Amino acid sequence: DQQVKQNSPSLSVQEGRISILNCDYTNSMFDYFLWYKKYPAEGPTFLISISSIKDKNEDGRFTVFLNKSAKHLSLHIVPSQPGDSAVYFCAASSNNAGNMLTFGGGTRLMVKP
């Protein structure tokens, strides 16, 4: 039972354009969402997060949007850079599960120069 899904296994974008990575969840108890970035042979690193009391959070080139009614979140990267090429995981947690994170399967982003 996949509670967090990233339906696009890969995405290719031209440098300078917008990258949009999508994530869907099924558990209505999730109230905190995060995006992690992973380069090959490295562990995931935290990128940006959003609480369910918000619908948008911005950090530089990265913006996360949350649509609670649709149980959908997205990560926008503008402008995309070749160094952004990595696997992106969305993750979710609920207040009654402490710091336990449930991860999606990841989307591989390739930014072409």
Added chain:
Amino acid sequence: EAGVAQSPRYKIIEKRQSVAFWCNPISGHATLYWYQQILGQGPKLLIQFQNNGVVDDSQLPKDRFSAERLKGVDSTLKIQPAKLEDSAVYLCASSNGGFRGGELFFGEGSRLTVL
């Protein structure tokens, strides 16, 4: 500040053999996690420690997997006997517990191949 340290980075064993992975979290981090990441999938939590106590091990296959965190610092994850489906990257992560939703700091992982 030193990050999360894991060893070994790579391990190849035959099925039914045993293997152990070691993790040293970021200094001062009370919470430690072991995740299993199978190729093409997201990390799956195996066990979570708070200091040296287990918070959640509901997804740990206890018939073959064991983990301990003696003295609330380093941790060891053991698999005995290994199965082919245990081939994965084992990620250790730590957090200081003060960030709701768990901004976890991951190590580079230990890649296990079971033949």
